[in-house]
Amino acid sequence: MYKRSEGFFKGYQDINLFFQIWDNPNARGTVIINHGQGEHSESYHRLIKAFENDQWSFYGWDLRGHGRSEGRRGYVAQFDDYCKDYKIFLDMVLKNEKVKQGPVILFCHSMGALIELKTLLRNPDTRCDGIVVSSPLLGVSVPVPVYKSKGAVILNSLLPTITMGNELTNDMLTRDPDVIREFEQDALRHNRISPGAFLGFLESFEYVLPRANEIKKPALFVIAENDPVVSSLETKKFYDKLGSQKKEIYIYPEAKHEVVNDIMRTTVFADIKKFLDGFLESK
Numbered sequence: 328m329y330k331r332s333e334g335f336f337k338g339y340q341d342i343n344l345f346f347q348i349w350d351n352p353n354a355r356g357t358v359i360i361n362h363g364q365g366e367h368s369e370s371y372h373r374l375i376k377a378f379e380n381d382q383w384s385f386y387g388w389d390l391r392g393h394g395r396s397e398g399r400r401g402y403v404a405q406f407d408d409y410c411k412d413y414k415i416f417l418d419m420v421l422k423n424e425k426v427k428q429g430p431v432i433l434f435c436h437s438m439g440a441l442i443e444l445k446t447l448l449r450n451p452d453t454r455c456d457g458i459v460v461s462s463p464l465l466g467v468s469v470p471v472p473v474y475k476s477k478g479a480v481i482l483n484s485l486l487p488t489i490t491m492g493n494e495l496t497n498d499m500l501t502r503d504p505d506v507i508r509e510f511e512q513d514a515l516r517h518n519r520i521s522p523g524a525f526l527g528f529l530e531s532f533e534y535v536l537p538r539a540n541e542i543k544k545p546a547l548f549v550i551a552e553n554d555p556v557v558s559s560l561e562t563k564k565f566y567d568k569l570g571s572q573k574k575e576i577y578i579y580p581e582a583k584h585e586v587v588n589d590i591m592r593t594t595v596f597a598d599i600k601k602f603l604d605g606f607l608e609s610k
Contacts, residue, residue: 329379336419338391339411345395346388346416349375353382355607356429359420359455360387361413363437363464364524365401365495367394367515374434374587377596382607383432384425388416390439394515401519406527409438410446414453417446421454430456430606437557437584438464441528444535447542456606457545459599462584464528465536465565466558499555500585536561539568546574547602549595551582575602 329349338344347368358378360371368387375385390409392398403409417433420426433455435443440463447453495518497507510516548566550559559578566576577598579586586595 329375329384336388336416338396338415339408342391342412343397344388344391344412344416346386349385349387351379351382351384354384354425354429355382356384356432356456356603357420357426358383358385358432358434358459358603359417360385361433361435361439361443362387362390362393363439363462364520365393365517369394369515370513371434371587373592374596374599377593378600378603381600381603383603386420388413390442392521393517399521400517401524402521403524403527404521405523406531407445409442409527410449413442413446414450417453432457432459432603432606434459434461435463436461436587438528440464441531441535444542445531447544448535448538451541451543455544457547457602458542459547459549459602461549461586462551462554462557463548463562463565464557465532466561467528468555468558495556499583501583501588501590502581503588503590506585506588532561536565539565540570543570543572545606546571547599548574548576549586549598550576550578551584551586551589552578552580554582554584556584 329351331347331349333345333347335343335345360368362368362370367389371387389396391412392400392402421431431454433443435458440460497510500510501507546569548562550562553559566574579591579595582589582591586592
Protein backbone atom coordinates (compact mmCIF):
# COMPACT_ATOMS: atom_id res chain seq x y z
CA MET A 328 0.00 0.00 0.00
CA TYR A 329 1.13 3.52 -0.77
CA LYS A 330 1.65 6.12 1.91
CA ARG A 331 0.17 9.24 0.31
CA SER A 332 1.22 12.76 1.23
CA GLU A 333 0.76 16.18 -0.33
CA GLY A 334 1.99 19.74 -0.14
CA PHE A 335 2.84 22.90 -2.02
CA PHE A 336 6.06 24.25 -3.47
CA LYS A 337 7.04 27.61 -4.89
CA GLY A 338 7.16 27.66 -8.66
CA TYR A 339 8.43 30.33 -11.01
CA GLN A 340 7.67 33.82 -9.69
CA ASP A 341 6.69 32.29 -6.32
CA ILE A 342 3.35 30.84 -7.41
CA ASN A 343 2.04 28.13 -5.05
CA LEU A 344 1.91 24.79 -6.83
CA PHE A 345 0.38 21.59 -5.50
CA PHE A 346 2.15 18.23 -5.47
CA GLN A 347 1.47 14.79 -4.07
CA ILE A 348 3.47 11.65 -3.37
CA TRP A 349 2.43 8.02 -3.45
CA ASP A 350 5.30 6.48 -1.51
CA ASN A 351 5.76 2.73 -1.74
CA PRO A 352 7.82 1.47 1.23
CA ASN A 353 9.26 -1.25 -1.01
CA ALA A 354 10.10 1.11 -3.85
CA ARG A 355 13.37 0.76 -5.70
CA GLY A 356 12.58 3.50 -8.21
CA THR A 357 10.57 6.67 -8.74
CA VAL A 358 8.14 7.79 -11.44
CA ILE A 359 7.46 11.52 -11.79
CA ILE A 360 4.18 12.40 -13.54
CA ASN A 361 3.67 15.50 -15.69
CA HIS A 362 -0.03 15.81 -16.59
CA GLY A 363 -1.71 17.33 -19.62
CA GLN A 364 -3.75 20.45 -20.34
CA GLY A 365 -7.01 20.76 -18.44
CA GLU A 366 -6.37 17.86 -16.05
CA HIS A 367 -4.36 17.36 -12.85
CA SER A 368 -2.13 14.88 -11.03
CA GLU A 369 -5.05 12.89 -9.57
CA SER A 370 -6.13 12.03 -13.13
CA TYR A 371 -3.55 9.22 -13.07
CA HIS A 372 -4.97 7.29 -10.12
CA ARG A 373 -5.64 4.24 -12.34
CA LEU A 374 -2.05 4.11 -13.55
CA ILE A 375 -0.72 4.54 -10.00
CA LYS A 376 -3.09 1.92 -8.61
CA ALA A 377 -1.91 -0.55 -11.26
CA PHE A 378 1.63 -0.33 -9.83
CA GLU A 379 0.66 -0.59 -6.17
CA ASN A 380 2.20 -4.06 -5.83
CA ASP A 381 5.35 -3.14 -7.76
CA GLN A 382 8.49 -1.37 -6.62
CA TRP A 383 7.83 2.20 -7.68
CA SER A 384 6.89 5.37 -5.85
CA PHE A 385 5.06 8.13 -7.73
CA TYR A 386 5.29 11.91 -7.59
CA GLY A 387 2.83 14.21 -9.33
CA TRP A 388 2.16 17.94 -9.44
CA ASP A 389 -0.54 20.27 -10.76
CA LEU A 390 0.49 22.82 -13.38
CA ARG A 391 -0.22 26.46 -12.63
CA GLY A 392 -3.86 27.19 -13.38
CA HIS A 393 -4.69 23.50 -12.97
CA GLY A 394 -5.97 21.24 -10.23
CA ARG A 395 -5.18 22.53 -6.75
CA SER A 396 -2.39 24.87 -7.84
CA GLU A 397 -2.73 28.63 -7.87
CA GLY A 398 -3.60 30.53 -11.02
CA ARG A 399 -6.54 31.30 -13.23
CA ARG A 400 -7.83 28.12 -14.85
CA GLY A 401 -5.97 27.49 -18.10
CA TYR A 402 -4.00 30.73 -17.95
CA VAL A 403 -0.28 31.03 -18.42
CA ALA A 404 1.49 34.21 -19.52
CA GLN A 405 4.17 32.31 -21.42
CA PHE A 406 4.28 28.61 -22.20
CA ASP A 407 7.83 28.53 -20.86
CA ASP A 408 6.46 29.35 -17.39
CA TYR A 409 5.25 25.74 -17.31
CA CYS A 410 8.78 24.56 -18.16
CA LYS A 411 10.31 26.71 -15.42
CA ASP A 412 7.82 25.37 -12.87
CA TYR A 413 8.53 21.81 -13.99
CA LYS A 414 12.29 22.25 -13.65
CA ILE A 415 11.81 23.56 -10.11
CA PHE A 416 9.64 20.54 -9.28
CA LEU A 417 12.15 18.10 -10.75
CA ASP A 418 15.01 19.67 -8.82
CA MET A 419 12.99 19.40 -5.61
CA VAL A 420 12.11 15.72 -6.13
CA LEU A 421 15.57 14.72 -7.29
CA LYS A 422 17.10 16.06 -4.06
CA ASN A 423 15.19 13.46 -2.05
CA GLU A 424 17.60 10.87 -0.63
CA LYS A 425 15.29 7.93 -1.34
CA VAL A 426 14.80 9.10 -4.93
CA LYS A 427 18.58 9.32 -5.38
CA GLN A 428 18.97 5.63 -4.54
CA GLY A 429 17.10 4.21 -7.54
CA PRO A 430 16.16 4.82 -11.17
CA VAL A 431 13.99 7.82 -12.01
CA ILE A 432 11.47 7.68 -14.84
CA LEU A 433 9.69 10.77 -16.16
CA PHE A 434 6.12 10.03 -17.28
CA CYS A 435 4.40 12.72 -19.33
CA HIS A 436 1.12 13.08 -21.20
CA SER A 437 -0.04 15.40 -24.00
CA MET A 438 0.86 19.03 -23.17
CA GLY A 439 2.86 17.67 -20.26
CA ALA A 440 5.00 15.82 -22.81
CA LEU A 441 5.69 19.02 -24.73
CA ILE A 442 6.70 20.67 -21.45
CA GLU A 443 8.89 17.73 -20.50
CA LEU A 444 10.64 17.35 -23.84
CA LYS A 445 11.33 21.07 -24.07
CA THR A 446 12.66 21.12 -20.51
CA LEU A 447 14.94 18.15 -21.12
CA LEU A 448 16.27 19.66 -24.33
CA ARG A 449 17.13 22.86 -22.48
CA ASN A 450 18.51 20.98 -19.47
CA PRO A 451 20.20 17.85 -20.88
CA ASP A 452 21.99 17.16 -17.59
CA THR A 453 18.68 16.61 -15.76
CA ARG A 454 19.00 13.31 -13.91
CA CYS A 455 16.56 10.70 -15.19
CA ASP A 456 17.02 7.14 -16.38
CA GLY A 457 14.19 6.99 -18.89
CA ILE A 458 11.02 8.64 -20.16
CA VAL A 459 7.51 7.33 -20.80
CA VAL A 460 5.67 9.54 -23.27
CA SER A 461 1.89 9.26 -23.59
CA SER A 462 0.08 10.89 -26.52
CA PRO A 463 2.49 13.84 -26.77
CA LEU A 464 1.36 17.24 -27.99
CA LEU A 465 3.68 17.65 -30.98
CA GLY A 466 0.93 18.76 -33.35
CA VAL A 467 -2.85 19.02 -33.13
CA SER A 468 -5.63 16.94 -34.63
CA VAL A 469 -8.58 18.87 -33.27
CA PRO A 470 -9.55 21.74 -35.61
CA VAL A 471 -8.97 25.19 -34.11
CA PRO A 472 -11.49 27.83 -35.30
CA VAL A 473 -9.86 30.43 -37.53
CA TYR A 474 -11.04 33.30 -35.35
CA LYS A 475 -9.22 31.74 -32.39
CA SER A 476 -5.99 30.90 -34.18
CA LYS A 477 -5.73 34.28 -35.92
CA GLY A 478 -7.02 36.21 -32.94
CA ALA A 479 -4.62 34.64 -30.43
CA VAL A 480 -1.84 37.12 -31.20
CA ILE A 481 -4.18 40.10 -30.83
CA LEU A 482 -5.78 38.73 -27.66
CA ASN A 483 -2.38 37.98 -26.17
CA SER A 484 -1.48 41.64 -26.62
CA LEU A 485 -4.77 43.21 -25.57
CA LEU A 486 -6.35 40.67 -23.19
CA PRO A 487 -3.58 38.26 -22.18
CA THR A 488 -5.48 36.86 -19.19
CA ILE A 489 -8.54 35.85 -21.21
CA THR A 490 -9.14 32.11 -21.56
CA MET A 491 -11.10 30.28 -24.24
CA GLY A 492 -12.56 26.80 -24.66
CA ASN A 493 -10.08 24.24 -25.96
CA GLU A 494 -12.53 22.51 -28.37
CA LEU A 495 -12.12 19.14 -26.61
CA THR A 496 -14.92 16.83 -25.51
CA ASN A 497 -14.61 13.96 -23.06
CA ASP A 498 -15.45 11.33 -25.69
CA MET A 499 -12.28 12.39 -27.52
CA LEU A 500 -10.28 11.40 -24.44
CA THR A 501 -11.63 7.93 -23.67
CA ARG A 502 -14.16 5.31 -24.75
CA ASP A 503 -14.86 4.25 -21.17
CA PRO A 504 -18.28 5.59 -20.07
CA ASP A 505 -17.32 5.33 -16.39
CA VAL A 506 -14.25 7.48 -16.96
CA ILE A 507 -16.31 10.00 -18.94
CA ARG A 508 -18.73 10.29 -16.01
CA GLU A 509 -15.78 10.75 -13.68
CA PHE A 510 -14.44 13.56 -15.86
CA GLU A 511 -17.86 15.24 -15.99
CA GLN A 512 -18.06 15.25 -12.19
CA ASP A 513 -14.46 16.30 -11.60
CA ALA A 514 -14.50 19.94 -10.45
CA LEU A 515 -10.72 20.17 -10.79
CA ARG A 516 -10.76 19.55 -14.54
CA HIS A 517 -11.33 22.41 -16.97
CA ASN A 518 -11.38 23.12 -20.70
CA ARG A 519 -9.83 26.59 -20.72
CA ILE A 520 -6.68 27.79 -22.46
CA SER A 521 -5.06 31.22 -22.72
CA PRO A 522 -3.66 32.84 -25.88
CA GLY A 523 -0.17 32.67 -24.36
CA ALA A 524 -0.46 28.91 -23.97
CA PHE A 525 -1.80 28.40 -27.50
CA LEU A 526 0.92 30.54 -29.09
CA GLY A 527 3.44 28.73 -26.90
CA PHE A 528 2.35 25.42 -28.43
CA LEU A 529 3.27 26.67 -31.89
CA GLU A 530 6.60 28.13 -30.77
CA SER A 531 7.45 24.98 -28.83
CA PHE A 532 6.67 22.72 -31.81
CA GLU A 533 9.26 24.66 -33.80
CA TYR A 534 11.80 24.24 -31.01
CA VAL A 535 11.21 20.61 -30.08
CA LEU A 536 10.42 18.82 -33.36
CA PRO A 537 13.78 19.45 -35.12
CA ARG A 538 15.71 18.38 -32.00
CA ALA A 539 14.39 14.83 -31.53
CA ASN A 540 17.88 13.45 -32.14
CA GLU A 541 19.12 15.33 -29.05
CA ILE A 542 16.92 13.24 -26.76
CA LYS A 543 19.18 10.35 -25.72
CA LYS A 544 17.31 8.88 -22.74
CA PRO A 545 15.75 5.41 -23.06
CA ALA A 546 12.18 6.09 -24.15
CA LEU A 547 8.80 4.40 -24.35
CA PHE A 548 6.03 6.01 -26.41
CA VAL A 549 2.40 4.90 -25.93
CA ILE A 550 -0.01 6.47 -28.41
CA ALA A 551 -3.34 6.08 -30.17
CA GLU A 552 -3.17 5.08 -33.83
CA ASN A 553 -5.44 7.96 -34.80
CA ASP A 554 -5.50 10.34 -31.86
CA PRO A 555 -8.46 12.75 -32.12
CA VAL A 556 -6.64 15.41 -30.07
CA VAL A 557 -2.93 15.40 -30.97
CA SER A 558 -1.20 14.44 -34.20
CA SER A 559 -0.21 10.77 -34.20
CA LEU A 560 1.69 11.39 -37.44
CA GLU A 561 3.91 14.07 -35.89
CA THR A 562 4.55 11.80 -32.91
CA LYS A 563 5.66 8.96 -35.19
CA LYS A 564 7.98 11.32 -37.08
CA PHE A 565 9.47 12.55 -33.81
CA TYR A 566 9.92 9.01 -32.51
CA ASP A 567 11.68 7.91 -35.71
CA LYS A 568 14.22 10.73 -35.29
CA LEU A 569 14.68 10.18 -31.54
CA GLY A 570 18.34 9.93 -30.53
CA SER A 571 17.74 7.21 -27.91
CA GLN A 572 19.61 3.96 -28.46
CA LYS A 573 16.89 2.17 -26.52
CA LYS A 574 13.39 3.14 -27.61
CA GLU A 575 10.03 1.44 -28.02
CA ILE A 576 6.66 2.58 -29.31
CA TYR A 577 3.26 0.97 -28.79
CA ILE A 578 0.42 2.10 -31.02
CA TYR A 579 -3.11 1.19 -29.96
CA PRO A 580 -5.81 0.85 -32.65
CA GLU A 581 -9.14 2.55 -31.88
CA ALA A 582 -7.74 4.15 -28.71
CA LYS A 583 -8.63 7.71 -27.78
CA HIS A 584 -6.27 10.38 -26.48
CA GLU A 585 -5.84 9.24 -22.87
CA VAL A 586 -4.54 5.72 -23.40
CA VAL A 587 -4.02 5.17 -19.65
CA ASN A 588 -7.72 5.94 -19.09
CA ASP A 589 -9.16 4.16 -22.14
CA ILE A 590 -10.87 0.76 -22.17
CA MET A 591 -7.62 -1.01 -23.14
CA ARG A 592 -5.61 0.56 -20.32
CA THR A 593 -4.60 -2.77 -18.73
CA THR A 594 -2.65 -3.50 -21.91
CA VAL A 595 -1.01 -0.08 -21.70
CA PHE A 596 -0.15 -0.65 -18.04
CA ALA A 597 1.46 -4.00 -18.92
CA ASP A 598 3.53 -2.37 -21.67
CA ILE A 599 4.68 0.37 -19.30
CA LYS A 600 5.45 -2.18 -16.56
CA LYS A 601 7.64 -4.19 -18.93
CA PHE A 602 9.61 -1.05 -19.79
CA LEU A 603 9.98 0.00 -16.14
CA ASP A 604 10.96 -3.47 -14.93
CA GLY A 605 14.01 -3.29 -17.18
CA PHE A 606 15.43 -0.48 -15.03
CA LEU A 607 15.00 -2.44 -11.81
CA GLU A 608 16.63 -5.53 -13.29
CA SER A 609 19.69 -3.53 -14.30
CA LYS A 610 20.26 -2.20 -10.77
